[in-house]
Amino acid sequence: MVKMNIIEAIHNAMELQMRENPDVLVLGEDVGPNGGVFGTTRGLIDEFGEMRVIDTPLSESGIVGFAVGMAVAGLKPIAEIQFIDFIWPAADQIFSELAKFRYRSGGLFPAPMVIRSPYGGGVKGAHYHSQSPEAYFAHTPGIKVVVPSNPYDAKGLLISAIKDDDPVLFMEPKRIYRAFKEDIPEESYEVPLGKANIVKEGYDVTIVSFGAMLHVALDAAEEAEKEGISCEVIDLRSIVPLDIETIGTSVKKTGRFISVTEAPKTAGFSAELSALVGERWIEYMESPILRVTGYDTPFPFVLEHEYMPSTGRVLKAIRESFNY
Amino acid sequence: MVKMNIIEAIHNAMELQMRENPDVLVLGEDVGPNGGVFGTTRGLIDEFGEMRVIDTPLSESGIVGFAVGMAVAGLKPIAEIQFIDFIWPAADQIFSELAKFRYRSGGLFPAPMVIRSPYGGGVKGAHYHSQSPEAYFAHTPGIKVVVPSNPYDAKGLLISAIKDDDPVLFMEPKRIYRAFKEDIPEESYEVPLGKANIVKEGYDVTIVSFGAMLHVALDAAEEAEKEGISCEVIDLRSIVPLDIETIGTSVKKTGRFISVTEAPKTAGFSAELSALVGERWIEYMESPILRVTGYDTPFPFVLEHEYMPSTGRVLKAIRESFNY
Amino acid sequence: MSRLQILNENGDILDKNLEPDLSKETLIKALKVMIQVRMLNDKGIRLQRQGRVGFHIFTVGQEAHVGTAIALEEDDWVYPAYREHGIALYRGIEVADIVNHLFANERDPQKGRRLPGLFGDPKIKFVNPSAPIGTQIVQAAGTAYASKYRGDGGVTTVFFGDGATSSNDFHNGMNFGAVTKSPAIFICMNNQWAISVPLSKQTAQTEIYKKAVAYGMPGVQIDGNDIFAFYHAVKEATERARNGEGPTLIEAVTYRVGPHTSSDDPTRYRTDDEVKKWRVKDPIERFQKYLINKGYLSKKDIDAMYNEFEEQLNDLVDEADKLPKPELSTMFDDVFKEIPPFLQEQKEELLSFAEEEM
Amino acid sequence: MSRLQILNENGDILDKNLEPDLSKETLIKALKVMIQVRMLNDKGIRLQRQGRVGFHIFTVGQEAHVGTAIALEEDDWVYPAYREHGIALYRGIEVADIVNHLFANERDPQKGRRLPGLFGDPKIKFVNPSAPIGTQIVQAAGTAYASKYRGDGGVTTVFFGDGATSSNDFHNGMNFGAVTKSPAIFICMNNQWAISVPLSKQTAQTEIYKKAVAYGMPGVQIDGNDIFAFYHAVKEATERARNGEGPTLIEAVTYRVGPHTSSDDPTRYRTDDEVKKWRVKDPIERFQKYLINKGYLSKKDIDAMYNEFEEQLNDLVDEADKLPKPELSTMFDDVFKEIPPFLQEQKEELLSFAEEEM
């Protein structure tokens, strides 16, 4: 066991996979001597050389498209997008190409690879260093979407993503990159994609979240406990594929549901979660199916903490749900 | 009054607006002498010249970005994306730029313009000439999203979009481009953005749809009528801003809800509609909140009619909802 | 620099030094493939007009691209745009696979998922084309990088149109390819038109090969209707690439003699005169003349080639037309390698609905 | 073609014929602005280190861009990247607006929505910059087209870095600008680095001005630390543009003397030696020498300029620091021109929550 924060866990996952499999390589802006703007690739170029740790030109479409071509040839690239807010130049390569390569060719041309990218607000990043666009990718068949909320999962999920036979978008909660350390195994291990984690058991209200927001949900759940409301908190870990069963089991038990996500509300992934509850388990519901989300504005700067779901806002939703 | 199909109505709206306002211009691939691959811009170059009807290079990011620059300078460009499946190269210009221009500048730099694009399946267009990506745009604060389902609305909504002070994505249901004609006024008129239309009144089940799917919903509703189930069918017309009130009034009356959209299910706009019902009007609900959508696969080719919501599938949902 | 032409419109070699040293068999195979491309085109038009096939992509006048295939090694990769069927045929794709694909039937290797004409085959490293224009250009650079990384000596060739030079991924492919010195060959089929948009509205640099300057890469312009110019330019580019000298841009000046696709009506935007001017530059005609002059083939031999393929094609078409479309359940395959539970559920829902009502 | 330099590192004019014919007032104003840019930079660093301001974008060594502003007319448009504060100051932005923006307080014209350093002002046609790299390049081409369409004689200038030349929208901007012959001027501030990525890894064509060839546009390379080279090249480009001859690419070779931003540590990827080499090429030093040699200013006059602005800046900072941040309710403004009902509802929800609990 070693103590690692999320950054270190991600670094470690890549390092181990690169040692194990010569087909794995890393590319992106500033991933070489600079080690990535957050340090996740620090030192990799020293161990693996610049053929395998590639500082690319400043073009996300280039990064993803180039990586797709590597994947077509059987390599396993890990493409870093410096901030997920800057992923849009690559939208065509992701939505039209990467996600559809296997399907459109009748299965003849798979192109599995990993895109890693820090996401999310709460770090004074403003407009373009704060967004949380998981819904765009979840709505795109053919790509898996994974978001860890702690170092253990970060390492295990990233290793699974690298070993996976499908394209995976691995979203990294930069707000908690260095927030805490955990004891995690030194060696390689996998956390399976598509399995949610019940972080806290409870029987009154089900709260579903992922990534950095999981901790806000958890804090609120603990506050609620003090008021005598017992919350079950589920960490999705994978958004696609989604662990519908775990959500269902919980909702059937509690009869109350809240999702907590930081993206804008309209058509966010929280809407999908609400929709699932409404179409599958409405008969169990004792109160409205709630969402605590970012507002439908571009991401602000000085008002970011007011914009994002906070313990207070989640707690308010818990009370509303419970006292309905 | 003149009889027009949707293509003609859209053409007419642009023609009238260009006559009225010299700041309005049209740009896109093949919009000049070719008149657009569907003919929506046919003849405009003859009347308005090639400075105002611009055949652009083959680059959607170029088209939208160039148009944003025109809008910053106070012109009102109408940018055509030949098929909405090809909008992704412009994702950065739409999500990061167009939608955020006003907000990020504190209101100092508005950049209102219109993007028009044919969308949707059912025309043997396969993978890349069939998609319905409204959810991606609905989830992006700062851009309005409008979808007409008939010639009258097509003209009136497009005129409103051109006159609007905000960026508007105008999605054109190509499957019904020429499906039918309607009597519509020859002169300019507006259909307001943000107002849904109750196409058929009913009291048992509320069905919400838009664009080409509206007609599938309506056909199913008529079938259901024969079985004694009375459906209220709402045509959203605007997805953003959404007419929540009209939906609410209907749902409170019927207690049953189905949305019909052709995009993939997960995190589609239908999820947003379900989520709204689940959070606002659950107490009125007598049965699960249902969605009839495309499946979570890339758009197929020969199996497209099986993929898309059909009268049969909607009818099945109506029965399920009613007989719950 | 001037435009490289080796075989002129009359089938004459302009500079004996540049006449490629290729075997009779190779040359005859190349002609056969060009003829097959032409006949697939003609058959496709008819099938589309008869409503038996949904769509058609024209290839007439661009068959000289087959010269590329002659210059490549078996293990090299090719990313086509969508008019380069000749590469696939030369490299040994089954004609039956193409025909089943056109009919999108249950034997279509792509499971009836694509518009007719958009096919690939991993056995011959001919990558399944997209429809979004330009995306393959940067992917090809990545595949080329993979060869460099592995040191396997492979080269990746990618085709795209003049319109595609305006795309984001032309810029990205050229830039990433050049800066990583990857063994890639970028071939622009400059057929003068992007649907209705003429080259002069596409770019102010209408000598497309000069765009290579922006990327620090050599660029050459060739007669795109000359199979030997293709062979020569690609051969040189492969040598540079395999020597670690990086990529090359080849501009093949040709002409889209037909409409863009079966959905297009070119009379709206161009004159017949222009088309006629190009008909006389036909790449097959001149190559046939060359082979006849050379004494490799007689007019009769050539007629036999047409007839033979006509028969083969007719048989394949008859068979393909009879086959049903892919099974409903296949809709859910290949989204992911394995069908995840949520998709399995959707599949079962559709299958049970189909059983009840369809 | 060689790199245009008019004013060398010692403040000497290399070719008297190229010495611009500008009034003393203009020259002094330009120096003043350069000094303001430098001092805003230094103040910004300190504020950031003190934690009073959240972020800092370095501008040191790139102040010669002010030469651009001298060459433009009042009605011309400018799209900055993010290190071109000098254009805004020269064109008359209120320093108070910049300072309030840095503090993102309630008087920030952008309502506290952007990282410090990313500001614009419609009064001076200085367009609010983005953060995504390159997007402004094609927008500028569109704005230039608007001038052409209206026939108002306006020119649009756009700045971007060497890294930005790899972006999709560099390609689009250059292509759309050139093919429409729009009155645009593309200025690449080639400061050798894109965060940690050196020019040699950015592109295999490291003479960026040559990228103009790909677009059929003239390209010129200038000493990017020479205010007169800027003035001269931009002036020529405006003349071509206003004559309907289309756009120009100007490559200004300069150096990012500081870190990329306050989040960057350049010791990880480059040596101090390299930085020192460039410090001696400082654009302000040489311009000061020129003005002193010319007899337009004394060392004392210049010191006074620094002191005066120091005082102004300190006052503005003191004031700005005291102001509260924008009101909570402003979060919902400017998403759309009017707040639509669904957003009004969200606003009320947040305001009532804030009242209860915050």
Ligand SMILES: Cc1ncc(C[n+]2csc(CCOP(=O)(O)OP(=O)(O)O)c2C)c(N)n1
């Ligand atoms: C991104 C994108 N935009 C638009 C289209 C529609 N489209 C299909 S082919 C084509 C023209 C392509 O021209 P060119 O690259 O010259 O190839 P050619 O068809 O002439 O061989 C267009 C605009 C598309 N497929 N993809």
Ligand SMILES: Cc1ncc(C[n+]2csc(CCOP(=O)(O)OP(=O)(O)O)c2C)c(N)n1
């Ligand atoms: C699309 C995009 N990708 C990545 C980034 C992160 N980033 C910010 S500045 C920068 C480097 C820019 O380099 P250059 O264009 O040379 O400008 P300079 O900073 O040197 O002035 C990068 C990679 C971004 N802002 N936008």
Ligand SMILES: [Mg+2]
């Ligand atoms: Mg072409």
Ligand SMILES: [Mg+2]
């Ligand atoms: Mg730079």
